[in-house]
């Protein structure tokens with residue numbers, strides 16, 4: 235079974251010929267991406283990652299994961315943006331919904347928590363309270379090694395670990411994933427003797443899922459990382475053909491550009507499984523940071539259906555007609571429940587007796603798709619056989635490749651993120667960091 239794109243529900247909005255007209259642009263994007271000639275070419279190491287990742291590294295990651303699983307009740311992943319969203323997406327999609335609440339003998343992995351992805355003292359304090367009496371290991375992840383949010387969280391968690399285990403004990407329970415040589419985290423890791431993993435120079439944060447950034451947390455969570463890489467390899471093969479007619483990934487990239495030029499400037503990635511929610515968050519960063527620049531780019535949004543049909547459904551159906559939807563439609567559920575008949579049928583649901591919840595979910599999807607098309611919202615459907623590690627790996631690579639090609643068609647550098655720095659500069663100035671004295675004065679004046 236394969237992942238496929240079905241764009242037939244967009245053909246009321248675009249003509250087949252419009253996609254074919256984009257063939258030369260797609261071909262050019264393919265050429266400059268694969269020949270490493272395009273904007274941001276120094277950050278396209280992700281392109282070959284499914285093949286280039288070293289088996290020795292995979293073995294090492296699996297051994298570390300085993301060690302963490304044996305040593306700990308709790309594993310904390312400290313990181314933000316591209317340094318946590320891929321792992322979070324995989325863990326949410328591929329582990330039990332109530333993983334952390336299961337009795338420890340019912341799961342082979344420790345409880346998993348995230349930190350350093352915001353600046354909330356309440357969250358961190360309550361996390362510390364929760365883990366106080368448990369055995370803890372930490373993976374701190376930062377490519378630059380200087381990002382404020384994870385650095386603050388790690389400073390506090392490091393103190394907690396040293397109080398609990400002593401300096402040496404804490405070091406043995408801490409893993410740092412960072413640059414091979416630069417940044418404060420690398421220096422700290424060297425000084426403290428942490429086990430370290432390297433984030434390759436030529437892979438940006440949002441493209442780093444298939445490096446130790448994503449793979450170690452996934453392995454600790456009990457996810458088969460080799461299966462993920464197999465799926466990514468298959469996607470690499472499938473997306474290697476510059477002929478748009480034979481490449482679903484390039485069709486997706488082209489259609490979203492055609493819709494964008496017709497003022498469909500918001501794309502909602504929607505799914506009918508709650509375990510897809512963080513995949514959506516990862517996807518939002520991927521496309522938002524890659525395309526939202528030079529005053530252009532589709533605004534990426536997400537929807538978790540059918541939940542959001544009861545909140546955003548009205549807007550999607552009848553609000554401003556600048557939306558299109560990309561639906562991740564899962565064909566087979568991990569678990570199944572059959573709705574049974576009731577003698578008195580007080581809730582009036584006997585017409586569904588004998589049907590599975592997946593069947594009902596499927597009908598919700600079909601009914602919603604048709605209603606939204608009638609309401610003027612083009613739908614692209616990505617059919618996914620099942621939410622397994624293999625298909626997760628496939629989807630990650632599929633969207634990364636689509637994002638690179640789509641960004642080049644749009645005429646932006648899809649591999650930089652200059653705008654992310656602006657809030658940081660202001661925050662550092664307002665916090666009184668050395669070197670930002672002039673900016674501080676100017677900002678405080680504006681805040682008066």
Ligand code: PA5
Pocket residue numbers: 314315316317375376377378379380381384438439440523651654
């Ligand atoms: O994609 C990006 O570049 C950002 O989202 C980063 O991943 C995020 O800011 C975290 O950066 P770092 O890994 O350097 O701490």
